[in-house]
Amino acid sequence: DGGITQSPKYLFRKEGQNVTLSCEQNLNHDAMYWYRQDPGQGLRLIYYSQIVNDFQKGDIAEGYSVSREKKESFPLTVTSAQKNPTAFYLCASSMVERPGVGYTFGSGTRLTVV
Amino acid sequence: DQQVKQNSPSLSVQEGRISILNCDYTNSMFDYFLWYKKYPAEGPTFLISISSIKDKNEDGRFTVFLNKSAKHLSLHIVPSQPGDSAVYFCAASWNGGSNYKLTFGKGTLLTVNP
Numbered sequence: 001d002g003g004i005t006q007s008p009k010y011l012f013r014k015e016g017q018n019v020t021l022s023c024e025q026n027l028n029h030d031a032m033y034w035y036r037q038d039p040g041q042g043l044r045l046i047y048y049s050q051i052v053n054d055f056q057k058g059d060i061a062e063g064y065s066v067s068r069e070k071k072e073s074f075p076l077t078v079t080s081a082q083k084n085p086t087a088f089y090l091c092a093s094s095m096v097e098r099p100g101v102g103y104t105f106g107s108g109t110r111l112t113v114v
Numbered sequence: 115d116q117q118v119k120q121n122s123p124s125l126s127v128q129e130g131r132i133s134i135l136n137c138d139y140t141n142s143m144f145d146y147f148l149w150y151k152k153y154p155a156e157g158p159t160f161l162i163s164i165s166s167i168k169d170k171n172e173d174g175r176f177t178v179f180l181n182k183s184a185k186h187l188s189l190h191i192v193p194s195q196p197g198d199s200a201v202y203f204c205a206a207s208w209n210g211g212s213n214y215k216l217t218f219g220k221g222t223l224l225t226v227n228p
Contacts, residue, residue: 004157006157033215035218040123040220041220042120042203042218042219042220042221043158043203043218043221045215048215088155090157090158092157101160101163102148102150102160102163102205102216103158103160103216104160105150105157105158105159106157107155107156107157108155108156108157110155
């Protein structure tokens with residue numbers, strides 16, 4: 001079955017450490033996205049990529065970095081510069097030319113800074 | 115600047131009755147509107163969408179209404195079931211140029227009581 005896989009499901013990080021969240025899709029989707037969910041904040045866009053080797057900052061990109069070396073993969077690195085990294089992170093993918101279909105989301109990664 | 119607004123953080127409904135979730139938007143360029151359903155610790159799943167050229171779209175128990183002049187859309191669930199209890203996100207997009215990016219509201223927590 002095609003889908004989008006995020007790993008790990010739970011992640012603990014010490015303050016000052018970088019950590020990378022994995023996102024892989026086998027849907028042959030062109031675009032991939034990273035969102036962050038905090039209580040009462042809804043979904044906020046961190047980064048998105050419409051094509052391999054290209055990506056754009058979303059609304060809250062500070063303290064995060066991404067890469068898109070392969071169509072299937074869009075890892076997110078939470079750096080030590082991110083001041084409040086504890087959150088639920090969601091990866092999504094979509095066909096760029098089919099806006100009415102929307103995104104397919106992964107099941108999320110819960111990151112906790114200890 | 116919040117372009118998609120869900121002004122009700124929560125809604126409680128009796129099983130079998132109608133649930134009405136509301137969403138307002140400010141960007142007149144939006145041309146697709148979508149609803150997502152999200153359970154705790156899971157990724158959102160696509161529920162139903164509507165193009166700006168329509169005013170109604172129906173899929174089983176779910177109907178979305180769009181009032182472009184009021185920049186308002188609503189999701190009706192009839193009859194409501196306990197399994198419908200989840201957070202519902204309204205989202206909108208516009209295909210400006212070659213970009214496609216969803217803007218999400220903050221979500222409404224629906225609780226359907228048996």
